[in-house]
Amino acid sequence: MPSPLQTQQLRQNIVAHVKKDFVTFPRTMTVGEAADYIRNKVASEAIQYFYVVDEQDKLVGVLPLRRLITSGQEKTLAQVMISRIVAVPYTATVMEAAEFFVLYRLLSLPVVDGQRGVVGVIDVSQFTNEMIDLQSGAATDNAFEALGFRLTQVRGASPLTAFRFRFPWLLASIGSGVMCAVLTSVFEVTLAKSIVLAFFMALVLGLGESVSIQSMSVVIQTLKIRKPTRKWYLRELSREMTTALMLGLACGGVVAGIVMLWRGDVTASLVVGGGICGSLLGACFFGLSVPALLHAIKLDPKIAAGPITLALTDVVTLVTYFGLACLLFK
Structure with a gap:
């Protein structure tokens, strides 16, 4: 997960990142x-798309360089332009603009205002470099957040500060470990x-x-982009439990077969x-x-979910495992 600074950058308005070296042509102009x-007049060799506007300077078409140089000289741009336009609204954030590149796979995209006027262009190479900078620490941060704290909270911190951030979440592991020992x-x-x-x-x-x-x-990851609802939860629960059942039957079957081959104990x-499947x-x-x-309940699931989820999973796993053993080893 991006740091607070990176998150702020991803939420910036895209207008702050656009290039101004774009070219627009009136649709009545000929290809020649x-x-x-x-x-x-055009000095930049990196421009791949030109933009066609009407009499009110509204974007009405896109003209790829390849189409321009392969069309007849006497044709008007209105005749050869691509009328189906993919444009980023000027109200979009950096992250929303990134989704346009992923979805449409274009080299550049125009950014338009409320009247469809072109205010700038986003180039994919420029955009990719910025996104790499933003996401370079994301994978590392995700790993630490799953353990209960953000890397930015403890990087360069004093021993006492690091202790304050890390110890409370370790208590969840201690608590679940003690409970598992009692069980x-x-x-x-x-x-x-049955030894x-x-x-x-442990397996x-x-x-x-x-x-x-x-x-x-x-x-x-899903909660980053959508608000959970009851309908969403029930649908996801059905999907997850179906997946879990298939995983449980597959993993449980493999390990049960190993137990049979090794010990020859059907009940064990x-x-x-069965314990693996229930787990x-x-x-x-x-x-x-x-x-x-x-x-x-407005808490950060990225930070708190890891320790709590693991603690509950360990307890339920042992209850399922030993409960089934009690039933079969009477």
Whole structure:
């Protein structure tokens, strides 16, 4: 996720980034006249598109350089121009303009005002360089935010300041770890009946945590661009749980097969396989629900969701795992 400064830059109005070295032609001009003007007046070799305007200077067409030089000299620009225009409104942000390049894959785009007048042009090479600068630290920031803090909060900070930012979220891991230890002690008798369950406990926990982080990451990216609604949540929940069921059956089946081949214990293989399936269902549920809930109550899901999601996933994973073992190892 971009830092606050980067986020501010991405939200800047696109007009601050436009180039002014664009060329407009009246639609009544002929191809020959336009070509003469370009040879004599236009110095920039980087211009790939020219813009055609009407009598009120409103943008009515785009004229690629290739089309200009391959058209008949006597034709008017109105006859050879492309009337289907892709233009960025002058009210757009930098991020919104970036989406135009991704969607339409053009070399440059005109920026127009409310009266369809051209106020500037965005060139893809210039734009790409700016976006690289903005996003260079995004991947690193995302990794740290999943752990419970922003990199900008602790980079260069004093040991005490770094401690204050990092320790509260580590308490969530400590709390879930203690709770998992208590749960394990409650099921001590069950573990004694099949030591194989202890062998695979770390694997079951690891799979649950991995899937919960995957689901959480997808949801957090979605929350950047849309406001969650009840309809959206139910639709995403149905999709995530269906995916989790398929993942659970696949992963559970593979590990259960390994248990059978290694130990020849049918009951243990059912517990391990079923525990993995139940764990992944719970992991996807929390991976979706925790960020959505934090967003709904106006907290930052990028910072708080990681520790909370992992803690809940670990607890539910062990309850599912040992609960199934109690039922089958009577």
